[in-house]
Amino acid sequence: MDQNSLVKTYHGINVSKGVALGKVFVYSPFVPIIDNAKISEDKVEEEISKFKLGQSRAVKEIEDIVDKLTKAHDKKADIFVAHKMLILDPDMEEEIINSIKNKNSASKSIDEVIKKYKDMMLLNECECIRDKAYDLSDIENRILRCILGFEEINLADIKEPVIVVTHDLTPSDTATLNKEMIKGIITEVGGQTSHSAIIARSYDIPAVLGVTDILKHVKNGDKIILDALKGDVILNYDENLYKDFEKKQKCYLVELADIKKYLDKEPITKDGTNISVNLNLASTKIEDLKNAKYVDGCGLFRTEFIFMGKQTLPTEDEQFEIYKKVLLSFKGRVTIRTLDIGGDKKLDCMELPKEDNPFLGERALRLCLNHLDIFKTQLKAIFRASIYGKLNVMFPMVGTMDDVTNAYKVVDEVKKELDAKKIKYSKDIKVGIMIEIPSIGLISDIVSKEVDFASIGTNDLCQYSLAVDRLNPNVSKYYQMYNPGVLRLINYIVTSFNNNKKIVSVCGEMGGNPITAAILIGFGMRTLSMSASNLACVKKMIINNSIEDLEKISKKVLTLKTNDEIKDYVTKHLK
Amino acid sequence: MYSEKVILKNATGLHARPGSNFAMKALNFKSSIFVSRSTEPEKKFNGKSLMKLLALGINQGEEIVIEANGEDEKEAVKSLVEFINSGCGEE
Numbered sequence: 001m002d003q004n005s006l007v008k009t010y011h012g013i014n015v016s017k018g019v020a021l022g023k024v025f026v027y028s029p030f031v032p033i034i035d036n037a038k039i040s041e042d043k044v045e046e047e048i049s050k051f052k053l054g055q056s057r058a059v060k061e062i063e064d065i066v067d068k069l070t071k072a073h074d075k076k077a078d079i080f081v082a083h084k085m086l087i088l089d090p091d092m093e094e095e096i097i098n099s100i101k102n103k104n105s106a107s108k109s110i111d112e113v114i115k116k117y118k119d120m121m122l123l124n125e126c127e128c129i130r131d132k133a134y135d136l137s138d139i140e141n142r143i144l145r146c147i148l149g150f151e152e153i154n155l156a157d158i159k160e161p162v163i164v165v166t167h168d169l170t171p172s173d174t175a176t177l178n179k180e181m182i183k184g185i186i187t188e189v190g191g192q193t194s195h196s197a198i199i200a201r202s203y204d205i206p207a208v209l210g211v212t213d214i215l216k217h218v219k220n221g222d223k224i225i226l227d228a229l230k231g232d233v234i235l236n237y238d239e240n241l242y243k244d245f246e247k248k249q250k251c252y253l254v255e256l257a258d259i260k261k262y263l264d265k266e267p268i269t270k271d272g273t274n275i276s277v278n279l280n281l282a283s284t285k286i287e288d289l290k291n292a293k294y295v296d297g298c299g300l301f302r303t304e305f306i307f308m309g310k311q312t313l314p315t316e317d318e319q320f321e322i323y324k325k326v327l328l329s330f331k332g333r334v335t336i337r338t339l340d341i342g343g344d345k346k347l348d349c350m351e352l353p354k355e356d357n358p359f360l361g362e363r364a365l366r367l368c369l370n371h372l373d374i375f376k377t378q379l380k381a382i383f384r385a386s387i388y389g390k391l392n393v394m395f396p397m398v399g400t401m402d403d404v405t406n407a408y409k410v411v412d413e414v415k416k417e418l419d420a421k422k423i424k425y426s427k428d429i430k431v432g433i434m435i436e437i438p439s440i441g442l443i444s445d446i447v448s449k450e451v452d453f454a455s456i457g458t459n460d461l462c463q464y465s466l467a468v469d470r471l472n473p474n475v476s477k478y479y480q481m482y483n484p485g486v487l488r489l490i491n492y493i494v495t496s497f498n499n500n501k502k503i504v505s506v507c508g509e510m511g512g513n514p515i516t517a518a519i520l521i522g523f524g525m526r527t528l529s530m531s532a533s534n535l536a537c538v539k540k541m542i543i544n545n546s547i548e549d550l551e552k553i554s555k556k557v558l559t560l561k562t563n564d565e566i567k568d569y570v571t572k573h574l575k
Numbered sequence: 576m577y578s579e580k581v582i583l584k585n586a587t588g589l590h591a592r593p594g595s596n597f598a599m600k601a602l603n604f605k606s607s608i609f610v611s612r613s614t615e616p617e618k619k620f621n622g623k624s625l626m627k628l629l630a631l632g633i634n635q636g637e638e639i640v641i642e643a644n645g646e647d648e649k650e651a652v653k654s655l656v657e658f659i660n661s662g663c664g665e666e
Contacts, residue, residue, distance in 0.1 A: 082595040082625065091624035120630040129632045132591050 006236040010211050012186070014231035015197035018206025018256075019249035020184030021242065024222040025162035026215065029153060029173065032144040035105040047106040048097055054106070054147035058087050061142065061152060068156070079135070086139055092117065107144055114140040123311055125318050138170055158182065163226055165218050169196040179203045184226040186211055186233055201533065208233055262540040263294055270546040275521060277539060278332070278529035280507055284325045291532040297332030297390070299455065299529020300507035303378065304341055310349045313374060319381035327389030335392035335455065335507075335529070336382050337434065339374065342367040350374075359469065364397035369406055379414045386426035393429060394455060399437040404450055407433075434507075436460035441489050444496035448504075454497055455529070458508030458516075462486050480563040481509065481516060487557060487566070494523040503527055514541035515570045521547070522554025544575045577649045578642035580613055585662045588634040593663030598625040600658055606645025608655070613638040622655070 039047055062084045069077035086092070092113055099109035114136050121133035145152065155164065155177035163184035164177075182205055190196050190209035200207035206228035214233060218224065225234040225245050229252065234241070267277045278299030279291055292298075306314050306322055327334050341347055342363040355361035368375035382393055395407045411431055418425055435441045436457035448454070458481070463470045465486045468478040480486070490510075497504035505527035510516035512534030518541055520528070530538060553573050560566045585593055589610075601608045601622040608622035612633065620627040622641065633639055639659075643651040 078592060082591060085595050085598060085625045089624050089626040091621050092626050117626050117630055121632070124632040126588070126590065126632060126634060129590055129629055132629055 007238070007241065008217070008235040010214055010217065010233045010235075012208040012211035012214075012231050012233065013191055014207070014228045015191070015209050016185075016200035016205060016207040016228060017252075018184070018204070018226075018228045019245055019252055020163050020206045020226040020228070021245055021249065022161055022163050022183050022223070024218045024220060024224055025158060025164050026218065026220050027153065027155065027164050027166040027173075028215070029166075029170070030141060030145040030150055032107065032111075032141055034107045034111045036108055037105065038103045039100075039105050041103070044101055044103070047100045047109075050106040050147050051096055051100065051110065051143075054110075054143040054145075055087055055093070057146035057149075058139075058142045059084055061146065062087070065156075083135065083139055083142075086136070087143065106147060110140060110143055125315070134170075141170075155182065163224060165214060167215065169199065179205065184228065185209075186214055186226060188212060188214055259536045259540055261536075262543060263536040265539055265543060267539045267542040269521075269542055269550075270544065271548060273526070273547045275542050276332075276505075276527040277535065277542070278335075278505070278527065279535070280512075280529050280531045281326065284322055284329075288532070289326070289329045291535065292329050294535055295330075295332075297330045298326060298334040299505055299511075299527065300394075301326055301334060301336045303337060303339055307339060307341060307347055307349065310347075313349050313377075316377050316381045316384075319378060320384050323382050323385035324388045327385050327391060330389060333390040333392050333430070335394050335432075337394045337396055338365070338378055338382075339368055340364040340396040359463070365395045365403060365407060366397060368395075369403075369410070372410065375410060376414055376417075379411065380418065383414060383418060383425040383429065384423060386429050387424055391426060391429045392432060392453060394432050394434055394453075396434045396457070397436065397460075398433040398440050400439065401443070401447065401450070403440075404433060404447060435493055436464065436508075438465050438489060441493045444493045445499070448497045448500040448502045451502070453503040453505070454493070456490060456493060456504070456506045456508065456510075458486075458490070458506060458510035461489070461508070465489060481513070482563045482566040482570075484558075484560060484562065484566060487519060490520065491523045491554070491558060494520065494525050498524045505529055512538060514538050515567065515574065517541060518545065518550050518570060518574050519554050519557055519566075522550035522552075522557070541574065549573075549575070576642065576644050577652050578640055579652050579656050580638055580640050581656045581659050582638045583633060583635055583659060585635065585659075588632070588637065589628055589639070589663070590632070591629070594628040595625050596663050597655065597658065598623055598628055600655060601651070604643065604645070604647050604651035604654075606643040606648045606651045608651055609642045609644075611640050611642070613640055616640055 062080050066077050066080045069080065095113045096109045099113060100106055118133045118136040121129050124130055155173055158178045158181040161181050161183050163186065164182055165186045167188045168190055169187065185196060185200050185205055185207040187196050187209045188211060197207065197209060206226055208226060208228050208231050211233055217235060222235065225237055227234065227245065267275045269275065276296045278297045279295045280300040281288055281298050282302040282305050306319055323336060342352060342361065346352060362370065382391065398404060408431065430452035432451050432453035432455065434457045435454050438461065440447060441461065459470060462479060462481060462483065466478060466480060466483060468475050470479050494504050504525060506520055506525060507529040510520060511528040512530030514537050517528055517538050528538065553570055556569060557566050560569060583589060589597060609619040610622045610628065610631065611619045619642070620631045641652050641655050
């Protein structure tokens with residue numbers, strides 16, 4: 001008991017599932033210091049030679065990395081060949097030397113010149129150039145560190161199994177990390193979509209991010225438990241707790257291996273009903289599109305990323321290329337959701353007024369209907385791309401029949417404009433809505449006659465039905481995914497759309513969670529869309545259960561009183 | 576001075592990898608080498624600078640002018656045009 005009281009648990013966001021037990025490796029990379037003071041004339045030569053020293057040491061380091069990667073046949077070698085070219089870039093070198101001659105320190109000159117190029121690249125229309133801009137920060141840090149003669153602490157040379165604890169990881173950290181020896185990752189900042197998260201998931205390394213100030217509590221060699229199933233970091237544990245987690249880890253690994261087998265299986269229930277399983281996407285990166293082979297189509301293509309982090313609005317042509325790419329990647333239907341921005345999601349390229357209740361404000365379709373130029377440009381790009389696949393267009397934040405009528409009117413106008421210019425588009429475009437506002441869900445019997453399809457956005461539907469801000473941690477217990485009221489509403493939506501023979505699907509968290517997905521299938525839903533990481537476990541649920549069983553479960557669910565009762569009941573009865 | 580026009584046909588334009596291949600090739604010549612968009616011929620960028628090529632950010636389908644000045648100018652331009660026509664060293 002006494003020992004137990006010493007156990008310390010810190011919480012973060014579990015971005016890559018798993019359990020890790022082991023020793024801490026504190027990774028604190030170099031933080032550059034920029035000397036902003038002007039230098040005197042007699043220091044100019046000295047500062048220039050400092051820069052040249054940093055440059056040549058940096059090049060040497062990179063040559064070693066390239067050597068290592070090339071020997072390992074790792075394609076990332078190319079990235080570093082480009083880094084070397086950038087460090088030796090003749091124009092950059094000249095500008096830095098000129099800046100030093102103007103009495104700026106070497107560090108300030110390097111910082112300013114590289115930042116200037118970085119800013120130029122961030123303005124580029126093409127994502128691949130904008131991505132390169134972040135590599136410039138790496139290059140700057142490398143040169144500045146080399147000037148001071150500090151060794152590179154890198155994650156490539158780790159020789160024993162460790163759990164890495166760090167403030168944050170950069171692209172070059174992750175390009176070189178030794179994935180055999182890194183058993184877990186803990187960072188102080190970051191979330192589901194940060195670079196560290198993406199890397200951790202792609203290498204299957206358990207990771208908990210956003211553990212505030214964790215570096216103050218651990219040192220090299222400390223033994224810790226990383227529970228990335230829950231999002232906990234545990235220190236000062238005793239033998240018993242360690243054994244518990246060892247068991248938990250073993251169970252998870254067995255379960256994981258079992259689930260993975262289902263990834264490429266056909267999602268057919270035990271009694272022979274085919275469920276359409278689709279992918280949610282928010283990029284056209286190769287590593288995301290590669291999952292297309294496991295699914296029927298794309299049930300939600302988010303378009304916000306095309307508009308974010310830019311100084312100007314994306315052009316029609318630029319958008320067209322992206323929509324074309326995603327449509328070409330799937331054999332089945334691709335559901336492109338029009339811009340879902342406003343309120344809490346801001347854009348650099350558009351000034352939006354501050355709102356007191358952003359979730360109840362000028363969001364998504366409401367914003368698009370008020371900015372027809374943006375809306376029409378997007379629709380034109382989407383329609384032009386439609387000839388490359390099977391297109392569904394979907395509007396977010398539909399609250400009333402008026403919204404439906406107004407959005408469809410714009411669709412007709414856009415079609416007329418394209419016809420007038422003799423621009424081709426597919427004749428098989430389906431136009432549908434997201435159901436995330438209760439008021440539209442409650443008239444599903446009417447609205448299902450007017451639209452081609454609907455997809456339930458369960459995250460917002462829960463938030464709006466339960467009057468809970470899903471981003472506010474103080475009310476997180478009020479945000480209930482198994483809430484009986486919300487489930488009754490969803491049952492009504494599914495039944496109404498099925499009665500009118502219109503496809504109804506789900507693209508929120510409920511679609512990717514086997515328990516809620518089971519309830520939805522029981523209600524009569526036959527189309528689900530989810531993120532790639534949930535495909536295998538949902539397919540497993542589908543394959544191991546029959547429609548008959550799921551219908552029985554769902555019928556019972558509609559009679560239960562609370563969130564927890566429903567969760568427990570379904571968990572117990574699901575195979 | 577010698578120059579030629581060429582259209583970028585490879586999938587990704589003169590971006591990260593093709594850009595570095597191009598600059599690497601350009602560095603082999605003694606002449607100074609400049610790249611500009613046909614539509615903005617006055618904005619010339621150093622063809623030996625990957626930084627500048629990335630900042631210029633030429634996309635697929637755009638026409639560019641490659642210009643060289645120096646003892647091997649003709650050979651340089653011909654060889655770089657050939658390089659672009661063959662897909663910038665991309666697989």
